[in-house]
Amino acid sequence: MAQGVGMFTVPQTIGSVLCCRCGILMQPNAANMCANCLRSEIDITEGLQKHVIIIFCPECNSFLQPPRTWIKAELESKELLTFCVKRLKNLSTVRMVHAEFVWTEPHSKRIKIKLRVQKEVLHGAILEQAYTVEYVVQDQLCESCARVQANPDQWVAAVQLRQHVPHRRTFFYLEQLILKHDAAKDAIRITQMDQGIDFFFGKRSHGVKFVEFVGKVAPTRSRTDKQLVSQDSKSNTYHYKYTFSVEISPICREDLICLPPKLSVSLGNLGPLVICTKVTNTIALLDPRTLRQCFLDAEQYWRSSFKALLSSRQLTEYMIIDMEEARSEENVGGARYVLADAHVARVSDLGKNDRHFIVRTHLGHLLSCGDYALGYDLYSANSNDFELDKYRGVIPDVILIKKSYEEKRQRRQRKSRSWKLKSLNMEVDDGTRGREHEEKMNTEYEHFLRDLEENPDLRFNLSLYRNKEYEPSMASVADGDDVPSVPLEELLADLDLADEESEEDEMVE
Amino acid sequence: MATRLQYENNCEIGVFSKLTNAYCLVAIGGSENFYSTFEAELADVIPVVKTSIAGTRIIGRMCAGNKKGLLLPHNTTDQELQHLRNSLPDSVVVQRIEERLSALGNCISCNDHVALTHPDLDKETEELIADVLGVEVFRQTVAGNILVGSYCTFSNIGGLVHPHTSIEDLDELSTLLQVPLVAGTVNRGSDVIAAGLTVNDWTAFCGSDTTATELSVIESVFKLREAKPSALVDEMRKSLIDTYV
Numbered sequence: 092m093a094q095g096v097g098m099f100t101v102p103q104t105i106g107s108v109l110c111c112r113c114g115i116l117m118q119p120n121a122a123n124m125c126a127n128c129l130r131s132e133i134d135i136t137e138g139l140q141k142h143v144i145i146i147f148c149p150e151c152n153s154f155l156q157p158p159r160t161w162i163k164a165e166l167e168s169k170e171l172l173t174f175c176v177k178r179l180k181n182l183s184t185v186r187m188v189h190a191e192f193v194w195t196e197p198h199s200k201r202i203k204i205k206l207r208v209q210k211e212v213l214h215g216a217i218l219e220q221a222y223t224v225e226y227v228v229q230d231q232l233c234e235s236c237a238r239v240q241a242n243p244d245q246w247v248a249a250v251q252l253r254q255h256v257p258h259r260r261t262f263f264y265l266e267q268l269i270l271k272h273d274a275a276k277d278a279i280r281i282t283q284m285d286q287g288i289d290f291f292f293g294k295r296s297h298g299v300k301f302v303e304f305v306g307k308v309a310p311t312r313s314r315t316d317k318q319l320v321s322q323d324s325k326s327n328t329y330h331y332k333y334t335f336s337v338e339i340s341p342i343c344r345e346d347l348i349c350l351p352p353k354l355s356v357s358l359g360n361l362g363p364l365v366i367c368t369k370v371t372n373t374i375a376l377l378d379p380r381t382l383r384q385c386f387l388d389a390e391q392y393w394r395s396s397f398k399a400l401l402s403s404r405q406l407t408e409y410m411i412i413d414m415e416e417a418r419s420e421e422n423v424g425g426a427r428y429v430l431a432d433a434h435v436a437r438v439s440d441l442g443k444n445d446r447h448f449i450v451r452t453h454l455g456h457l458l459s460c461g462d463y464a465l466g467y468d469l470y471s472a473n474s475n476d477f478e479l480d481k482y483r484g485v486i487p488d489v490i491l492i493k494k495s496y497e498e499k500r501q502r503r504q505r506k507s508r509s510w511k512l513k514s515l516n517m518e519v520d521d522g523t524r525g526r527e528h529e530e531k532m533n534t535e536y537e538h539f540l541r542d543l544e545e546n547p548d549l550r551f552n553l554s555l556y557r558n559k560e561y562e563p564s565m566a567s568v569a570d571g572d573d574v575p576s577v578p579l580e581e582l583l584a585d586l587d588l589a590d591e592e593s594e595e596d597e598m599v600e
Numbered sequence: 601m602a603t604r605l606q607y608e609n610n611c612e613i614g615v616f617s618k619l620t621n622a623y624c625l626v627a628i629g630g631s632e633n634f635y636s637t638f639e640a641e642l643a644d645v646i647p648v649v650k651t652s653i654a655g656t657r658i659i660g661r662m663c664a665g666n667k668k669g670l671l672l673p674h675n676t677t678d679q680e681l682q683h684l685r686n687s688l689p690d691s692v693v694v695q696r697i698e699e700r701l702s703a704l705g706n707c708i709s710c711n712d713h714v715a716l717t718h719p720d721l722d723k724e725t726e727e728l729i730a731d732v733l734g735v736e737v738f739r740q741t742v743a744g745n746i747l748v749g750s751y752c753t754f755s756n757i758g759g760l761v762h763p764h765t766s767i768e769d770l771d772e773l774s775t776l777l778q779v780p781l782v783a784g785t786v787n788r789g790s791d792v793i794a795a796g797l798t799v800n801d802w803t804a805f806c807g808s809d810t811t812a813t814e815l816s817v818i819e820s821v822f823k824l825r826e827a828k829p830s831a832l833v834d835e836m837r838k839s840l841i842d843t844y845v
């Protein structure tokens with residue numbers, strides 16, 4: 092026979108034989124029995140589970156995988172199919188080829204799955220067989236749902252944020268930060284308290300995460316405690332309530348501070364009177380006379396916990412009578428300051444008496460003749476401060492802090508702003524306060540909004556949303572002189588689900 | 601007529617017995633049931649001889665023979681050889697051959713006229729087969745298996761082969777052997793035909809696992825149903841009378 096490519100091979104046709112049991116004509120196979128006879132003879136699904144009981148939690152729609160895991164799955168979903176197949180024992184003896192759901196009425200509490208399996212039988216023939224497994228669904232609440240059901244207000248961790256200052260500016264700002272970073276999404280309850288806010292969480296880890304978040308955005312110190320709620324001494328499990336007490340430093344922006352001499356020396360003889368310019372997780376202090384800036388982080392602050400001498404509530408308004416030549420320019424920490432001399436007089440003094448002051452100010456770049464500015468009146472202030480009394484040097488009469496737009500605001504007609512802020516869902520303990528407190532809150536909030544308008548770096552971390560109800564009035568064009576306002580590019584378009592517009596939450600920048 | 605039986609609870613009859621038109625060899629078993637079944641069927645016609653070959657009971661697979669002769673492997677003992685020579689009729693030539701492949705029953709399948717052999721058999725063995733058994737020898741495979749003695753069995757009337765044999769192979773073998781062949785199974789789907797079945801011109805024995813279907817196939821291809829004297833006359837009558845008007 093010739094080897095190689097041109098070899099002649101006879102085409103082979105498979106003949107047919109009779110099935111050895113039923114005698115029908117069939118193609119020969121390894122068992123030499125027709126499929127029906129094989130199937131009736133051998134049942135490969137023998138010994139496999141056909142009825143299984145699975146446990147389901149109706150509150151959170153999850154199924155129990157013993158001993159303890161709960162798996163969330165929808166009916167007729169891939170996860171449920173995987174879960175059901177995993178619950179079958181002995182499936183390793185056969186090879187599973189296909190699995191699918193058979194429709195059952197959802198209220199019947201039965202799930203049916205049709206499986207196709209293959210197994211080798213008799214002389215190497217592989218037999219494939221389909222069979223149905225029925226799962227009975229039993230209802231049982233999982234532990235977390237049971238705990239929630241028993242006591243819906245049950246919290247495990249509580250974070251108490253406090254700042255011992257008479258105003259709430261910090262908490263307005265913090266509220267916006269929390270909203271931006273979604274830090275309170277795990278909170279069960281948020282309560283507004285005097286001088287602070289309380290957050291309640293269902294898990295200790297959520298509380299810890301929140302405390303760390305606050306520690307990153309404000310200078311804080313915290314302590315934690317726990318209280319035993321229940322215990323199971325047999326299995327050595329204990330349930331606690333954890334409390335985190337977080338205190339934010341009382342130093343805020345625009346505060347005037349008299350540094351204790353030790354701290355002043357350690358910072359390189361920073362003049363004892365400093366202004367706080369920025370508070371994040373560090374405090375930035377600026378000496379207005381030398382234009383030197385330094386930063387204190389939380390531990391440094393709490394080691395020498397000084398209080399503010401004067402805070403922004405005690406700002407008085409001054410009018411600039413005259414500005415002298417700029418002395419020196421500095422670019423300090425990203426902000427530009429110009430040291431200059433100014434001739435100022437209190438607005439309350441204008442027309443009444445002739446008292447004016449000559450002051451050195453760091454706001455030379457902002458102010459010009461005829462402007463209004465806000466500053467601290469040390470000349471007439473009666474401060475109860477040990478450090479200030481001990482200070483031997485010269486105390487300036489006035490320290491100017493910022494430019495005032497009060498007049499221009501009063502001229503401005505429009506009441507509404509083109510932007511708005513969201514707010515947290517807080518419970519407020521209302522009854523004891525009364526109307527004055529509410530008005531005070533509103534004015535403080537208004538000040539906070541004005542602050543946001545004036546300071547772009549304050550806005551940087553927050554999300555401002557476009558106000559749909561705002562109509563730019565024609566009068567704004569005639570305003571001429573600029574009142575600081577938020578440019579349109581910084582506003583986010585708010586997600587409006589109700590109208591089903593295609594406007595989505597995208598950064599317009 | 602085909603008979604169903606077992607050797608010590610094993611259905612592989614063709615392993616423990618050898619049936620030809622002139623004699624029958626049976627293995628020595630614990631009980632006499634096997635022997636007595638053969639005796640009941642065949643004793644009046646041909647001698648039924650109890651023996652062992654090379655000390656083993658698997659005599660059906662160790663030897664090959666037809667009515668003219670019997671071939672034994674080289675490891676048959678002298679006593680066995682002598683016993684066989686004494687018990688078998690004088691017309692049967694008993695010969696021990698020197699062959700590397702000693703399971704002659706697996707390598708050679710024969711009837712009184714033709715033999716199929718393992719393709720690797722020695723030349724001398726082939727000549728001996730032609731001599732002793734008086735047959736025409738063909739080297740062949742059955743359904744790709746070289747052990748032709750195991751996977752096919754045939755008598756002077758018909759033959760049964762491995763179920764996976766293709767139609768072309770079946771035709772070719774049939775032409776060679778000049779008997780009708782059918783592909784089938786024995787012992788409930790087993791494809792080792794010659795191990796489960798032993799047959800001669802008028803009778804057959806197969807394992808008790810053989811199903812009714814298989815039995816009917818065997819009886820039809822080996823024409824065992826009509827093995828009565830009247831059948832012959834009927835056949836002749838059929839060929840004499842062409843049509844009924």
